[in-house]
Amino acid sequence: MLVGDAVGLDDSLQWLLHCRASPDYPELKIGPSGFLASASRIDDLYPTVILILESRATDDQIAHVLERVEAMGLQHHLSRGTHRTIVGIIGDEDKLREEPLNAIPGVSQVVPVLPPYKLASIDAHPAPSIVDVSGVKIGGGHLGMIAGPCSVEEPERMVRIAEKVAQSGANLFRGGAFKPRTSPYAFQGLGEEGLRILKDVGDKFGMPVVTEVTDPRLVELVAQYADMLQVGARNMQNFALLTEVGKSNRPVLLKRGMSATINDLLMCAEYILSQGNPNVVLCERGIKSFDPATRNLFDVAAVPQVRTLSHLPIIVDPSHATGRPELIPACAMAGIAAGADGVHIEVHDCPEVAKSDGPQALLPEQYDELAKQMKGLAELMGKTISPLPSAA
Known part of the structure; x- marks a missing residue:
């Protein structure tokens, strides 16, 4: 799934433009599968999951979401769009998979940025297998x-x-x-x-x-x-x-x-x-x-x-x-x-x-x-x- 498919064009563009412009993110690439990809340290540098918050999420709920992410030992980036607020989470995908992120108050949708099939993905193995x-x-x-x-x-x-x-x-x-x-x-x-x-x-x-x-x-x-x-x-x-x-x-x-x-x-x-x-x-x-x-x-x-x-x-x-x-x-x-x-x-x-x-x-x-x-x-x-x- 492309980020823009679920987030909405304005928010997804804002997020990607932020990543491109930020010194915290080297050159950002979209892999052949349509997911974010990079030649090195993707799990350490790029968002693994994006949380789309409810349009009526309160400041207290947003703060609680960020606290929960930090409690997992993960990094986050908050991006406020025209219609939605999104949170990019950076860190261990396996750790995220174990957490019921959808259950956090204020979270509307959880969008994976990396494909769930790591070994079968073309991003992990660009050459066709024989x-x-x-x-x-x-x-x-x-x-x-x-x-x-x-x-x-x-x-x-x-x-x-x-x-x-x-x-x-x-x-x-x-x-x-x-x-x-x-x-x-x-x-x-x-x-x-x-x-x-x-x-x-x-x-x-x-x-x-x-x-x-x-x-x-x-x-x-x-x-x-x-x-x-x-x-x-x-x-x-x-x-x-x-x-x-x-x-x-x-x-x-x-x-x-x-x-x-x-x-x-x-x-x-x-x-x-x-x-x-x-x-x-x-x-x-x-x-x-x-x-x-x-x-x-x-x-x-x-x-x-x-x-x-x-x-x-x-x-x-x-x-x-x-x-x-x-x-x-x-x-x-x-x-x-x-x-x-x-x-x-x-x-x-x-x-x-x-x-x-x-x-x-x-x-x-x-x-x-x-x-x-x-x-x-x-x-x-x-x-x-x-x-x-x-x-x-």
């Missing part, structure tokens, strides 16, 4: 092409699908062994047997494999077979799961929740990063909408928006975003054109007998045609596609 999945790179100009069926099925079918998508240029093979389903009576996946099948097929064609982990207790097991752990949309805010995959040494594909904001997505990525795992790839897979025309609403604008806020790679999943095979090619191309670092597409050789999500799967020949188009667009966008590790 995630290496067993030799396949995603991000920083490298396009990941993930393809495969929704669920792991019998080995013979998995071999046929993997061979086709590998020939088309896919460099990561996907399939679900543990499936979080809306109904408890729906197919839940093959479990560890499915993991073995997926790994064997991936090894056969030299393709790193991606599969979903649905439970914190399964992270260690899934990591034994998978090259990349997927956290699905329904589990995006499963914080125990995020913590466990953050402790893993496997890259993580984090899908945006169906009703999640971009800020929600980045804060969930922060959970993983905070546990020491820097290899996180975000995924836009559609959000809930009132319109039943498509399975979800493909929020393609989320791709460039995330790129202004975070250094983490972001890919798109037009299969779940649309639920309609005829719309997948256009949305896949739109995602790449918007700056996506990869495309995640479900492919099945006989969708009518698929264990799950058959109606949204592309046939191998359809994927082959789309892959040619994606490669051409990727080249125009200055992106490269990592070859399969066995072919490198």
